[in-house]
Amino acid sequence: MDTQTATQPAKSGAAGAAEFPGSDSRKFNYFEPKGRKATHYEDMTLDVQPDPDRYLLQDWIINFPDGTPTYSKDWTRVKAADWHKFRAVDQEWEKTHYQRQSTICGTIQNVIDNGRRSGAVGRFDKSWVKVLADHVGAYKHAEFGLGTSLMQAQRYGFTQMINNAILTNSSYKLRFTQDLTLYLGEIGLDIEGGIDKDAGKRNWLENPIWQGTRRAVEEIMGATDYLEQYVAINIVFEPLIGELFRSGFILQMAAAHNDFITPSVVSAAEGDYERNLANCVELIHVLLNDKDYALHNRIVISEWIEKHGKLCLAAAVQLQPIWSQPRVKVASFTEALEQARNRLRMICAETGLAAPSIVA
Template sequence: MSEAQTTAEAHAKKFSGSNSRKFNYFEPKGRRATLYEDVTVDVQPDPERYLLQDWIISWADGKPAYAEEWTKIESSDWHAFRDPNGEWERNHYIRQSSIEKQVALTIESAQQEGVFQNIDKTWRKVIQDHFSASKHAEYGLGMVFLQAQRDGMSQMINNATLVNSSDKLRYAQDITLYLMDLAKDLKELNEDAGKENWLNNPVWQETRRVTESFAAINKDWAEQVFAVNLIFEPLVGELFRSGFIMQFAASHGDYVTPAIVSTAEADYERNLAYSVEMFNTFLSDPIYGDNNKNVTQEWMKKYVPMCVEAANQLQPIWSQPRVKVSTFSDAYNRAKERFNSILGQINIKIPEGVKL
């Protein structure tokens, strides 16, 4: 091989920006690439970006590792989405660790001060029957996002969805551990009551039906994210967490439960932010935006009535605490306003004929 050929081959193998301290193989969201972008963009390449030989791996039946057909949403650039939270493994682990320390210290302090013994008895029953039941919904949604995160068409999409899954599973676990601590101090508390209510109490059956239907969605990760974060959460999840637990607990001598629930509310604010950004990207796509709007309209026709029914079935819970801080009607009106504001953020409206 001649010297000229050897030199040419060496140049061909050399990455074009290898001598630069700047990343120039992708377009950053802002003026400069963030650390989040550096460690997520193109970690999952695809045949549209760099893979000349098609997907590196495929399923046993020959289907590719990732396929656009796994969602009805279409995109001219799956890599355009950036998580506004900029969350990746390191800062996610740090955040989760901080939350766990906060929860543990709150419970430990309450035990030392004998707080659990002073909680109103009607509220203890609510925690036992209904707060405990809610963990099954949270766990189920965590598993929905765990499924969805595998199928997204870019690492940025999958990262955000996986963080969402981790948040839900952590919160469900926090509820479980909290109830175990409560049971040590309150011997009459039945740790199995939550499961019984989740499976058989009529007030929870519509919520159960909705959450189980999300898991049954056939290979459409975008539908799962849209249905859970943009419909179910404001109309049902937040309704119970913020509209009930956060409103009623303090007046019944309980500051621990709201401290735990507040972590889930903060989680949702972050997960709502990425969901809004993701669907704004899809709905404003220069080629497929109109199609994607039609798809989301069909999803709303399917899931809004189910979530409205689930929310209304929870109404009897508001009458069970001794101190009536607010009504279900007030809480649900706030939930509807929240839902409408979320739709406004992605510039879509409730389909005609669909009522809240």
């Protein structure tokens, strides 16, 4: 052994090369983890969007012309004693988000490619092809409207945790609307005479069946309260219209019309929703248990659910004729709607809210 090397302290910038005050302080120490130890998500997320009530010594340094600062608690009617309490249940940060999104993209692409290669699309029932063109084609616009609403909403939250949960929700929605769009384009190549690519938008804009849904989506798009948008989408629209159409119609009807591809594409959105719902339920739970504003929040959120619930239920009822259009009728609208109403009741129960009058 080289004596010289052994006796000389190595010049090193590595952890443990020297001991001094703070040399073992290897955790972010400026926030309270929710559990015993901070999760990786918490380390990546907390306090990146600063707050004058915590560490923003000099306050927000730019205002909008009306005096509103860069971030304002007044951008929602809901109030919180501590906006920093919420943690996204899905714990997403960039790495996990891309991994999940990329896996979905790969899965969908494989299913579509293999299905097309085996000639499956050519065996789709003709009545079903029209349903896909008209109604999946129309529904993709609803997803787009919700995705863009969430894109807008992610600007307003008072913490990084809230805004990032809304951001990933938007990202999932906008991926899904594109999934449907590209899928319809691709299967159109295998169908004699193609698929009328304008049918979806035409139905979305003009067909009375879809006008209730369009109105419900536009109400969300036009809402100026970002949490109203987030709650209306995840607590109300998704169970009453989103899942009703995706699970209550597409997933049940497709197989009977020789279509195993569409359910795979659509089911990805069901998986996305489970996670987005969990985040939203957790946020509501935090707000309903706020030490200062629990009652106030209960009233506000209940109002939102009541308002959007009425619109969405009326829209859902308008969708009923779609269930009659496929040749083989293996699913009943009445049962699907009842399931959707039950789902809304269950979600409300989970958040601690009373079910709205429409399903009570």
